[in-house]
Amino acid sequence: MEKKAFRQQQIQRLSQLPAESRVAQNLSLQQQLFASPEWQRAQTVAITISSAIEVDTRPLVKQAWADGKQVVIPKTLPHRQMAFYPYNDATELARTKFGILEPTTGTPVDKRAIDLILVPGLGYSREQLARIGFGGGYYDRFLADYPGTKLTLAFREMAFATAQWPVAPYDVLLDRLLIAKDGQHGTD
Numbered sequence: 149m150e151k152k153a154f155r156q157q158q159i160q161r162l163s164q165l166p167a168e169s170r171v172a173q174n175l176s177l178q179q180q181l182f183a184s185p186e187w188q189r190a191q192t193v194a195i196t197i198s199s200a201i202e203v204d205t206r207p208l209v210k211q212a213w214a215d216g217k218q219v220v221i222p223k224t225l226p227h228r229q230m231a232f233y234p235y236n237d238a239t240e241l242a243r244t245k246f247g248i249l250e251p252t253t254g255t256p257v258d259k260r261a262i263d264l265i266l267v268p269g270l271g272y273s274r275e276q277l278a279r280i281g282f283g284g285g286y287y288d289r290f291l292a293d294y295p296g297t298k299l300t301l302a303f304r305e306m307a308f309a310t311a312q313w314p315v316a317p318y319d320v321l322l323d324r325l326l327i328a329k330d331g332q333h334g335t336d
Contacts, residue, residue, distance in 0.1 A: 149312055149313055150313075150314075151280060151283070151313050151314060152283070154270075154271065154280060154312060154313040155270055155280065155282065155283055158270040158271050158280075158305075158306070159201060159270065161305055162201040162202075162270070162303070162305060162306070163200075163201050165201075165303065165305060170204075170303070172328075173203075173303045173304065173328035174203060174204045174207070174328075176328040176329045177203055177301040177302075177303075177326060177328050178207055178208065178211070180301075180326045180329075181208065181266075181299075181301060181326060182211060184299075184324075184326070186264050186297045186299055186323075186324065187264065189263065189264075190217060190263035190264035190297070191217060191218065191263055192217065192218040192219075192220060192257065192261055192262050192263050192264075193208075193212050193217050193218070193219055193220070193262075193263065193264045193265075193266065194219075194220045194221070194222070194232045194262045194264065194265040194266065195208055195209055195212070195219055195220075195221060195235075195266050196221060196222060196248070196266070196268045197221060197241070197248065197249040198268070199247065199248070202268060203268075203301045203302070203303060205266070208266065209235070213236070218234060218257075219234070219235045219236070220232035220233060220234055220235060220257050220262060221233060221235040221239075221249075221250070221251060222250065222286070222290075223250045223251050223256075224244060224246075224248075224250065224284075224286060228284060228285050228286055228289060229286070229289060229290070230286045230287075230289070230290050231256035231257075232256065232257050232259070232262060233251040233253075233254040233255070233256055233257065234251075234254050234255075234257060235251065239251050239253065239254065240252045240253050246282075246284075259290070259293075259294050259295075259296075260295055260296075262294070262296050263296050263297065264296060264297045264299060265291070265294065265296060265297070265298050265299070266299055266300065266301060267279060267287055267291070267298050267299065267300045267322060268281065268282075268287070268300075269281045269282075269287075269300060269306070270282065270306065271306050271307075271308060271311075271312065271313065272300055272302050272306055272307055272308070272322070272325050273307075273308050273309070273310050273311040273312075273315075274307060274308065274309055274310075274325065274327075275309060275310045275311075276310065276311055276315060276321060277321045277322040277323070277324075277325055278311045278315045278319055278321055278322075279300060279319070279321075279322060280311075280313045287320070288318055288319055288320050291320040292318070292320060294320075297323050297324070298320070298321075298322045298323045298324075299322065299323060299324045299325075299326065300322050300324070300325050300326070301326050301328075302325060302326065302327045302328065303327075303328050304327060304328050304330065306327075307325070307327045
């Protein structure tokens with residue numbers, strides 16, 4: 149399937165996810181993430197401020213702060229570049245043309261100082277650890293030479309055995325994929 153069509157299909161699918169399923173899957177992902185060695189080792193964690201259809205990142209930010217971790221969030225820059233800026237209670241945010249909240253103040257953090265990036269997206273393949281994002285290419289450009297851990301949290305509706313979209317040579321693969329467990333059936 150073409151990337152644009154797949155993205156539209158996934159946005160539709162995720163926007164129709166029942167609230168109770170969304171809550172249960174978010175809790176499953178939080179438990180898996182907080183127990184992971186990647187999270188426990190990380191001092192600086194890059195997290196996006198999630199939209200309504202994505203895995204909820206607010207509890208992740210709160211837990212990171214409670215654990216004494218530095219949280220950094222992305223800001224888009226010209227030429228489809230991005231940088232991560234420190235995020236705390238005092239950070240001023242503004243909504244971009246994409247509808248994403250970004251920091252308006254602060255100093256960017258060197259990517260080598262970021263231990264763990266929670267990479268957002270719309271779909272992930274279990275086999276290749278490939279991802280499809282929202283189409284801007286910002287993350288692939290940033291991750292191309294990023295030395296830390298690239299981890300993703302996925303609702304079951306975001307996880308596929310193999311990529312259902314074309315994976316290009318410039319698409320950066322993940323290091324680890326955590327998929328929400330099905331609480332009712334005890335399976336992935």
